[in-house]
Every structure is written in C-alpha cells, then in structure tokens.
Amino acid sequence: MRNLAEKWTAMPDWQTAVIDTPSFAIRSVSGLNQFLVSGDLATWSKAWGIALQPVGAFGQAMGDTYTVQVARDRLLVVSALPSTVAQGWHEQGFAVSTVSAGMLIFEIEGAAAAELVARATTLDPGKGSASAAISFAGINAVVYRHGERIRIHVDRSLAAYFWSWVATVGGNIASAEA
Amino acid sequence: MQLFHCPFCGARDETEFHFGGEAGNLRPDGADAPADRWANYLYMRDNPKGAVREVWVHMNCGEFFVMERDSVSHQVLSSTSLDGAGHAQ
Ligand SMILES: [Zn+2]
Numbered sequence: 001m002r003n004l005a006e007k008w009t010a011m012p013d014w015q016t017a018v019i020d021t022p023s024f025a026i027r028s029v030s031g032l033n034q035f036l037v038s039g040d041l042a043t044w045s046k047a048w049g050i051a052l053q054p055v056g057a058f059g060q061a062m063g064d065t066y067t068v069q070v071a072r073d074r075l076l077v078v079s080a081l082p083s084t085v086a087q088g089w090h091e092q093g094f095a096v097s098t099v100s101a102g103m104l105i106f107e108i109e110g111a112a113a114a115e116l117v118a119r120a121t122t123l124d125p126g127k128g129s130a131s132a133a134i135s136f137a138g139i140n141a142v143v144y145r146h147g148e149r150i151r152i153h154v155d156r157s158l159a160a161y162f163w164s165w166v167a168t169v170g171g172n173i174a175s176a177e178a
Numbered sequence: 179m180q181l182f183h184c185p186f187c188g189a190r191d192e193t194e195f196h197f198g199g200e201a202g203n204l205r206p207d208g209a210d211a212p213a214d215r216w217a218n219y220l221y222m223r224d225n226p227k228g229a230v231r232e233v234w235v236h237m238n239c240g241e242f243f244v245m246e247r248d249s250v251s252h253q254v255l256s257s258t259s260l261d262g263a264g265h266a267q
Contacts, residue, residue, distance in 0.1 A: 070239065071239040071240050071241065072186045072259075072261065129187045129190070130187050133187075133238040134190075135191065135194050135238060140238055
C-alpha cells in the first residue's frame with residue numbers, strides 16, 4: 001500500500017520546535033490551560049473570583065491567568081491552573097468548556113514581529129478590536145500581546161500549516177532585508 | 179479590500195464576513211404553509227439597486243447582524259446586531 005504520510009512534512013515536535021531568525025523568533029508555549037466561557041460572562045467572573053478585564057485583538061495581557069474576548073458573549077480563558085469552575089452548563093447562565101488540547105499557543109518576539117503581523121492580517125495592530133478573534137495567516141486565530149511578545153492561538157489541526165506559513169513568510173522577510 | 183463593521187468587533191476586512199441573505203426573508207412557519215410561500219422564501223429575491231438591508235455574519239466572532247448598504251456605491255450605512263439588544267455601529 002502507498003504510504004501517503006511520506007507526501008507530508010513531518011509534524012514538528014511542538015515542545016522543542018523553534019524558528020529562530022536574526023529578526024524574529026517563534027516557538028510554542030506549553031503548560032497553560034485554555035477554556036472557553038460562553039453566556040453570562042459577569043456571573044462567571046464572580047464564580048471564578050477574578051475581575052473581568054478581557055483583552056481584545058492586540059490587547060495587552062499579563063501574567064499566567066487572564067481572559068481574552070473572542071465574541072460578544074464568549075471568552076477564552078488562559079490559566080496556569082485548571083478551571084475551578086466545573087465544566088459544562090451552569091444554571092446561572094454560562095457554560096465552561098476546556099479546549100486546552102484544541103488550540104496550540106505560539107509566541108513571536110523580535111524586531112520583525114510587526115512585519116510578520118503585517119503580512120498575516122489587515123487589522124491595524126495599533127488600533128485593536130473588541131474581540132481577539134481575527135483572520136491571521138489565512139486562518140481564524142486569537143491574537144494579542146503578552147509582555148513584549150505576540151501570542152497566537154490556532155486550532156491544533158492547523159498548527160502545522162501555520163508553522164509552514166511562518167517559515168515561508170519569515171524567509172521572505174529575511175530576503176527582503178538582505 | 180473593503181471594510182465592514184461588525185457591531186461588536188468594529189471595522190474588519192470584508193473577507194472575514196459571510197453573506198446571510200436579504201433581511202426580512204422569514205422562514206415559513208407551520209406545516210400548512212402553501213407551496214408558493216415556500217417558493218418565495220427559497221427562490222425569490224428582490225435584488226434591489228441602491229439601498230439594501232442584508233443579514234451578514236462576522237465569521238471570526240460569530241456575530242449575526244443586519245447591514246444597511248448601497249448595492250451600487252458599496253457604501254456601508256449601518257450595522258445592527260441581531261442579538262435582540264440592538265447593538266449598532
Ligand atoms: Zn465580530
């Protein structure tokens with residue numbers, strides 16, 4: 001039988017994968033829990049016990065527990081600890097779903113990070129947007145700043161595509177600078 | 179590229195949006211709706227020249243809204259959420 005796997009580039013080992021160029025570097029971030037909260041976000045915030053200050057597109061997140069707005073009634077919660085609020089529907093009017101395995105988190109740093117962003121989206125990173133769910137490199141992603149870096153959550157099934165996009169576009173940036 | 183306005187996210191590239199049909203084309207209710215009512219709902223479009231009211235969805239955040247725009251000049255006049263609260267841009 002033909003081995004179709006040979007036609008595809010091997011999936012990177014996300015624990016160690018890095019694209020490191022003189023002008024930017026990208027690697028994946030592990031060890032963070034991700035869950036979606038939908039519905040009455042203010043009530044969820046009381047149940048979770050943290051203030052509701054979600055970041056939008058290119059907003060500034062900090063620390064290892066924060067919330068990102070992905071729709072009018074939906075948050076992506078990123079936390080070093082698992083949710084203390086049980087998964088599923090809550091009678092108070094919100095639902096919690098763990099998606100830690102569903103999305104990979106990448107982090108870009110370096111002088112050319114803005115060049116990469118300019119090629120990935122038409123959104124002005126200086127202006128931002130209420131939700132961080134944007135089209136990025138041709139796919140739906142969640143994009144915001146974390147410290148000095150840019151964090152990008154992509155569907156895990158599209159991570160290998162996203163990685164090859166960054167490698168190609170990073171090469172274009174490098175040859176334009178040379 | 180044209181910018182559309184999601185009532186929640188604000189201005190975004192048109193490619194982030196999906197057309198949902200003419201606003202006000204309501205699905206017939208009940209099993210006794212006559213065939214011509216179904217045919218109207220499924221196949222008949224007004225396709226007006228000039229001011230139009232259309233349903234659109236912002237695919238990235240999932241917001242459904244009514245956009246008023248001009249089908250000749252492509253000028254966007256308003257975006258109003260269909261979430262029942264009437265959020266507008
Ligand atoms: Zn939106």
